[in-house]
Amino acid sequence: MPELPEVETIKNELSPHIIGSQFTKLTIYDRTLVVKSAVEEFCRELTGQIVAGLQRRGKYLIISLANGKALIIHLRMTGALILNPETINKHVRAVFQFDNNNTMAFIDVRRLGVMWLATDINNLMDKLGPEPLGDEFNVNTLTRKLKGRKAPIKAVLLDQSIIAGIGNMYADEALFNASIHPMKTAGNLSTKDIEKLYNAIVEVIQTAINNKGASVANYKRPQGEPGTAHNYFKVAHLRGQPCPVCGEIIQRLAVRNRGSYYCPNCQRE
DNA sequence: CTTGGGACCTGGCTGC
DNA sequence: TGCAGCCAGGTCCCAA
Numbered sequence: 001m002p003e004l005p006e007v008e009t010i011k012n013e014l015s016p017h018i019i020g021s022q023f024t025k026l027t028i029y030d031r032t033l034v035v036k037s038a039v040e041e042f043c044r045e046l047t048g049q050i051v052a053g054l055q056r057r058g059k060y061l062i063i064s065l066a067n068g069k070a071l072i073i074h075l076r077m078t079g080a081l082i083l084n085p086e087t088i089n090k091h092v093r094a095v096f097q098f099d100n101n102n103t104m105a106f107i108d109v110r111r112l113g114v115m116w117l118a119t120d121i122n123n124l125m126d127k128l129g130p131e132p133l134g135d136e137f138n139v140n141t142l143t144r145k146l147k148g149r150k151a152p153i154k155a156v157l158l159d160q161s162i163i164a165g166i167g168n169m170y171a172d173e174a175l176f177n178a179s180i181h182p183m184k185t186a187g188n189l190s191t192k193d194i195e196k197l198y199n200a201i202v203e204v205i206q207t208a209i210n211n212k213g214a215s216v217a218n219y220k221r222p223q224g225e226p227g228t229a230h231n232y233f234k235v236a237h238l239r240g241q242p243c244p245v246c247g248e249i250i251q252r253l254a255v256r257n258r259g260s261y262y263c264p265n266c267q268r269e
Numbered sequence: 270c271t272t273g274g275g276a277c278c279t280g281g282c283t284g285c
Numbered sequence: 286t287g288c289a290g291c292c293a294g295g296t297c298c299c300a301a
Contacts, residue, residue: 089285110277110278111281150271151271151272155273256274257273
């Protein structure tokens, strides 16, 4: 599932193949993929535009165009951007063709991903919290964001307006590394807890980027390879396995209808 | 404003 | 073999 490290990897690996290229043709197989404008208008506006650069903000991929507009892509659960796919199967929702003979397919089994053309990306960016690896995110900002919150810390970590880019897998990993129970009330975390959580978030996200993302479910990099970050997971999706620290059996708990994996011994409520 | 529940979407897996 | 039901989870929408 593309969270921050996966989208960052996709951005990095897509960039050399499409920056400076012109969109020559768009084929939309699934019209619900395009939001905020009609498909025809979207295609008309994007065709002929040149890719100026790629950025990532939270889990959004931003393909900025030479005319100042931007193609915003969110891959949600199962979306992937694959360069020069061998076949066009039923899960391909759109194909972009470039003037350098590259094609890029938007493949998405569960069809939850979206994309749109934005004139002004500031509206979107302002809704998102700080980047976990950015200068604005530190122990003080995290402390301020958690203060007074009555929701479980797991739910708060998934709120993109608190911190941008953390999803279910990395929230579980960060809470495990910080020895914090997912149901613990966010506003009740001690100063020490918040310090541990801050360090855990930064470490978990950076490690996952270094490993090119985690290939659970459908995540693939643009050239089709998997990432390796899941090989280093300690609790995420590991129900029934022994905790790597204490050997206790890892359990699953639903927090806001999201599977939360944790060690009942290392992460006391 | 915060919180929490449901909806959306499809396919893999489990159990009867 | 069929089939019901759970599980995967990012975001939006709505109600309290």
